[in-house]
Amino acid sequence: MSRVEVTIAGLGGQGSITAGVMLGEAAVTYDNKYAALTQAYSSEQRGGFAATWVIVSTEPVLFPRVTHPDILVAQARDSITRFANVLKPTGLHIIDCDMIPETPEGFANVIKVPATSISRNQLQAPVTANVIMLGALCAASGVVGRKALEQVIVKSVPKGKDAVNLQAFDIGFKIASEQIK
Amino acid sequence: MSSKTTGNVMAGTHFLMGNIACAEGAIAAGCNFAAGYPITPATEIINHLAKKLPLHGGIFLQTEDEISAISSIVGASWSGCKVLTATSGPGISLMQENIGFAVATETPLVIIDVQRLGPSTGVPSIGLAGDIVQVARGSHGDYQIIALCPDGPQEMFDLTVRAFNLSEKYRVPVFLMAEGFIGHMRERVVIPDASELSLVARTIQRGAGGPMQRQDFLDAAVAPMPVFGNGLKSHVTSSCHDEHGMRNLSDPEIMHKFITKPIEKIMRHRDDIIQVEKNYKDCDIVLVAYGSVSRSAKAAAELARADGLKVGIFRFITCWPFPGEEIREMAESVKHMIVLENNCGQLFPYIKAEAAHACRVDFIGPQTLGQIHDPEYVLSRLKEMVR
Amino acid sequence: MSEIMHPLRMKYTREHVKKTTNCPGCGNGIIVQAILRAIDELGMDMDEFAFVSGIGCSAWIPSPLFNADTLHTTHGRPIAFATGVKLGKPELNVVVASGDGDLAAIGGNHLIHAARRNIGITVILVNNGIYAMTGGQTAPTTPRGVNTTTNPYGTLESVFDISSLVLAAGAPFVARWTTYHPRQITSSLKKAFTSRGFSFIEIISQCPVQYGKVTKSGSALDLLKHYKKDSIKIDKARTMDPESLKGKIVVGEFVNEQKPELSAEWTELKARVMEGRS
Known part of the structure; x- marks a missing residue:
């Protein structure tokens, strides 16, 4: 597929936009693809909605807006309310099942990732929930290569935090791999 | 007129926000003085310039308002700097009087307008191309302007460099008409090596003699700029002036030239300026x-x-x-x-x-x-x- | 018949500028001479200077008369333009000369911020207490109760004490004189031109044609006599109570201290971060 549209949505502070930027950067600078990212957020510093739309393509992106995403990464219930209705019926739904316990109806491909609890309990690093989701996105879609994303993660996270983030990515990757088997 | 850049260019393939690509374009073009006032959706440009300009020997001045921003870059341009300000529609509205000053005094400068939804305070974070006519006609009087419209982050870089080149070549203010959508979106941006960038620097008046011995203004073929501090004793006024820069409010012939020559300067070079x-x-x-x-x-x-x-x-x-x-x-x-x-x-x-x-x-x-x-x-x- | 010319005129002004735009009795001539005398006594060259002015009668003091780089700007903005000139070429001695309407009304914000920033320019604010060029309208310096063109039934607002304002904004050099004090103006200007920081000189100046008329304060000579009679040196004024200072003009150098100057600070900052980069 030459053009893949991804929506990553959550609440302010969950790192949805950061995850989108990493996805786009991995596509462009390591996978030699094209990507276009737009974003929106409410004005609250915490707790308001935050969303980013990333188009990854093997060719230059003409129309840069996401209208009917192929993939929705939802980090909060609010994200489902806002964005699930435009997801393609055949689209891939990746949800943080700690935040969204009920399975969204009407979608064939739903991947459930307990990213919030793993980041808090297992990794003791709540800020890595978005990277867990990114790992799941990578395994379930292959939209961007694993190596590219890992390189961007190492480049983007604060010094000394690369190991825990790579671990988070790996956990997400494995959870999704299990579910698509 | 062309010269090659030194080490100011972040060459390579990047995934950049349009506003950051613009700021990198300014640095690559040799901007060494920028002034501005924070405003959504243009703020990332001044934030980035504030961080990076000093590393390349330049200054970013955060001014008390947009009027001061445009005024100080005009001043710095007359001190010989390559200058820029970045703002959005409300800031442009405040700057309009002195944009006219820059037109009338043939001062090279670059204005980035990351347009937002208006009128008035409107919606800061949502883009709209609402300033297209105001940048052409918003300052009082009769004049012609150069304005460029980027379609994405790559052109935020490319056209910022071009805006500097055109402003330096023709001694005029040049607008980059970005929109909030373009300023805030991220995309693949390829920045060429410094050696591949063609940069233009203004021709500076040399030699001695007072203004009456020189013809520094109202030249449709673009007169060398008599920048300050070179012993040229330049007189610069936005009031109607003759080719020596001297104020003249009585000669109808000079009034006619005061308006038509700067317009002619742009229109005579339209084929070089216009890109579609x-x-x-x-x-x-x-x-x-x-x-x-x-x-x-x-x-x-x-x-x-x-x-x-x-x-x-x-x-x-x-x-x-x-x-x-x-x-x-x-x-x-x-x-x-x-x-x-x-x-x-x-x-x-x-x-x-x-x-x-x-x-x-x-x-x-x-x-x-x-x-x-x-x-x-x-x-x-x-x-x-x-x- | 050969023309008799003032030596300062020959040395420092543009030869082709043959006439003045000032009214008879205007204080601008005294200020022109005080500025040129300061430059002459310091042995400085006009090429070391850039003069910036705004709009109003006093903006004509340097422009187009002075044989130096001169930038005649829009109303209220000369300090903002001058800030750019100075930061763009810190070695230049940048001097703003303009009026109270230009610098303290429409341009008041730039004035206080330039003082706060301590940008190394000299600002000569000529305070004639009125909008003179446009015909006797109220300025923020027009005394309360007088009838002006725009307050024909009397002004209702208080005046700005501009020097105190600039002092409070942090300027390291602030002086106020009247046109009765040309030697003192020259002396303060010499300090201003050789100091590093933001230097501010307010000059109370007579406008017989507009101010004299609307305030019924008489001719140029009457106004100069008032300056002579009612000026009180700052040292003495500090010992007096506010009541006895009413109607007086406090003159002198209010402050003269050293503070880090902005363009020099920038030069140091650039050197520091560029070194850190390499």
Whole structure:
């Protein structure tokens, strides 16, 4: 597929936009693809909605807006309310099942990732929930290569935090791999 | 006139926000003095310049308001600096008087306008191409301006460099008409090596003698700039002046030249200044657009062609001076122009004036202002129009 | 018949500028001479200077008369332009000369911020207490109760004490004189031209044609006599109570201290971060 549209949505502070930027950067600078990212957020510093739309393509992106995403990464219930209705019926739904316990109806491909609890309990690093989701996105879609994303993660996270983030990515990757088997 | 850059260029392939690409373009172009006041959606430009300009020996001054920002960059330009300010519509409104000063005194400078939804305070974070006419006609009096319209982060870099080159070459203010959408979106940006960038620096007046022995102003062929601190004893006033820069409020001949020569300076070089992108060979219908929505136009044209319709595109890269000749030429070869703008139709009357004698001209605004046109929507409107 | 010319005129002004735009009795001539005398006594060259002015009668003091780089700007903005000139070429001695309407009304914000920033320019604010060029309208310096063109039934607003304002904004050099004090103006200007920081000199100056008329304060000579009679040196004024200072003009150098100057600070900052980069 030459053009893949991804929506990553959550609440302010969950790192949805950061995850989108990493996805786009991995596509462009390591996978030699094209990507276009737009974003929106409410004005609250915490707790308001935050969303980013990333188009990854093997060719230059003409129309840069996401209208009917192929993939929705939802980090909060609010994200489902806002964005699930435009997801393609055949689209891939990746949800943080700690935040969204009920399975969204009407979608064939739903991947459930307990990213919030793993980041808090297992990794003791709540800020890595978005990277867990990114790992799941990578395994379930292959939209961007694993190596590219890992390189961007190492480049983007604060010094000394690369190991825990790579671990988070790996956990997400494995959870999704299990579910698509 | 051209010179090669030193180590100011962040060469390589990046995934950059439009505003950051713009700031990198300014640094690559040799900007060494910038001033500005924080405003959404342009703030990332000044934040980035504040961080990076000093590393390259430049200054970023955060001023007390936008009036001070434009005034101080005019001052620094007369001290010989390559200068820039970045703002949004409300800031442009405040700057307009001294943009006119820069026009009247033939001062090279670059103004980045990351346009937002208005009128007035409007919606800061949502882009709209609402300032297109105000930058051409917003300062009082009669004048011509240069304005460029980027369609994405790559052109935020490329056209910022070009804006500096044009401003230095012609001793004029140049606008980069970004939109919030373009300023905030991230995309692949390829920055060339310094050796591949062609940069222009203004010609500076040399030698001695007072202003009466020189002709530093009102030269349609562009006079060398008598920058300060070189012992030239330059006189610079935005009041009506003669070719020596000396104020003259009594000679009708000089008043006439004071207005017409700076206009002529731009119009005489229109072929060097005006850039358009066109692809309408053998087409009946052309989608005419600029900025963010030119991408909707291109996507819609692809959809239309897949549907068997002969639809082409025309994009303004330069919107001022207005590419009237290019529009007239197109009007002779197509049947129907459909203008897409990210506003309620600001360039539409100008396009119509050049084309309506020869072809049909229609307008399609965004289905919801603030959201760039969906190509499917453009296609459905197009089909209604040609039915 | 050969023309008799003032030596300062020959040395420091543009030869082709043959006439003045000032009214008879205007204080601008005294200020022109005080500025040129300061430059002459310091042995400085006009090429070391850039003069910036705004709009109003006093903006004509340097422009187009002075044979130096001169930038005649829009109303209220000369300090903002001058800030750019100075930061763009810190070695230049940048001097703003303009009026109270230009610098303290429409341009008041730039004035206080330039003082706060301590940008190394000299600002000569000529305070004639009125909008003179446009015909006797109220300025923020027009005394309360007088009838002006725009307050024909009397002004209702209080005046700005501009020097105190600039002092409070942090300027390291602030002086106020009247046109009765040309030697003192020259002496303060010499300090201003050789000091590093933001230096501010307010000059109370007579406008017989507009101010004299609307305030019924008489001719140029009457106004100069008032300056002579009612000026109180700052040292003495500090010992007096506010009541006895009413109607007086406090003159002198209010402050003269050293503070880090902005363009020099920038030069150091650039050197520091560029070194850190390499």
